Amino acid sequence: MEEGQLNNPTTETTNKDHVADEKSYVEAASQFIQETSLDKMHEIAEAARLKKLMEPPKWVIPEDLP
Numbered sequence: 001m002e003e004g005q006l007n008n009p010t011t012e013t014t015n016k017d018h019v020a021d022e023k024s025y026v027e028a029a030s031q032f033i034q035e036t037s038l039d040k041m042h043e044i045a046e047a048a049r050l051k052k053l054m055e056p057p058k059w060v061i062p063e064d065l066p
Helices: 016-035 038-052
Strands: none
Touching: none
């Protein structure tokens, strides 16, 4: 894929601000990957997993069916 192109058919390429925002997310993610060790990423993921396990269950009650 060429530089500056987005691989998302629903994204409007005419909206320059949206494209710039998406590029900033890509740059931030790339920087995080380059600067963060795999051990630290594992710690972050494990903390998120434990936090999710500690949450109370979320009940989804379907509305009355017709």
